Amino acid sequence: MEKVLEFGSSRVKPDVRRLSDMREVIYDIEWLKGAPDMELYYMYRDLAVSKGDRSIILDHRLRYDITVIPPNRLGAEYVKTAGHYHPFVEGTSYTYPEVYEVLRGTAHYLLQKCEGGRITDVVMIEAKEGDKAIIPPGYGHVTINPSNRELKMANWVSRDFSSIYEPYKKCGGAAYFELADGRLIRNGRCDHIPDIRFLKPTNIAKLGLSKGKEMYGLVRDVEKLAYLNRPQDYGWLWEAALSDKNRAVR
Numbered sequence: 001m002e003k004v005l006e007f008g009s010s011r012v013k014p015d016v017r018r019l020s021d022m023r024e025v026i027y028d029i030e031w032l033k034g035a036p037d038m039e040l041y042y043m044y045r046d047l048a049v050s051k052g053d054r055s056i057i058l059d060h061r062l063r064y065d066i067t068v069i070p071p072n073r074l075g076a077e078y079v080k081t082a083g084h085y086h087p088f089v090e091g092t093s094y095t096y097p098e099v100y101e102v103l104r105g106t107a108h109y110l111l112q113k114c115e116g117g118r119i120t121d122v123v124m125i126e127a128k129e130g131d132k133a134i135i136p137p138g139y140g141h142v143t144i145n146p147s148n149r150e151l152k153m154a155n156w157v158s159r160d161f162s163s164i165y166e167p168y169k170k171c172g173g174a175a176y177f178e179l180a181d182g183r184l185i186r187n188g189r190c191d192h193i194p195d196i197r198f199l200k201p202t203n204i205a206k207l208g209l210s211k212g213k214e215m216y217g218l219v220r221d222v223e224k225l226a227y228l229n230r231p232q233d234y235g236w237l238w239e240a241a242l243s244d245k246n247r248a249v250r
């Protein structure tokens, strides 16, 4: 199926993630044996409404993407992204962060920190339409569509790196799997997985991340996205984003 996205005056074709791209990270192995190689989600990368916007985005080494994840089940599990980490910003001990916005539907952002080969923190952020979710340095991430509705989301991210998929593939997926019956199951292939910390969305007004305010508009206030390329200057933000003060009730 060809799913073209209208963005500004452009019609954009997606990169398509299929089941065969992510066989290693699926929970329900029995289901996988007989499952057809279906399309799972659609990634519209490096978008800009106009030439002027594109030149601002390029000058600031940024990328704006939209991803559409139709409702689906991977056997017992909700549909999700493959999962990846980001590399270190050269000369620092910080990996590149990212920021998401839910444009439609509901997302569960499942974040995990891996230190010395062990998972040391797992965070889940439930985000609904208009909410933002920051992926702080040091965290890998998977997005789950835990609903019967399409999830459409946007992200701003540095354009200076490629994602790292191997750790998720090697472990057979993220630290937890979210099943369609509502359970969150620990991944038996990872040792010593901490409990999940459920945090609220990262709607931080002073960075232009207010609920309901579309973050594409930051192209007109692009300095507010500087943390995406200079995470080492934003210690306060990572502390705020990960603080237990943001605990969500589940």
Ligand SMILES: O=P(O)(O)OC[C@H]1O[C@](O)(CO)[C@@H](O)[C@@H]1O
Residues within 6 Å of the ligand: 017, 043, 044, 045, 065, 066, 067, 081, 082, 083, 084, 098, 155, 157, 163
């Ligand atoms: O690369 P994955 O794990 O399939 O996840 C796709 C998502 O990641 C991004 O590449 C941004 O990190 C988006 O384009 C998309 O939402």
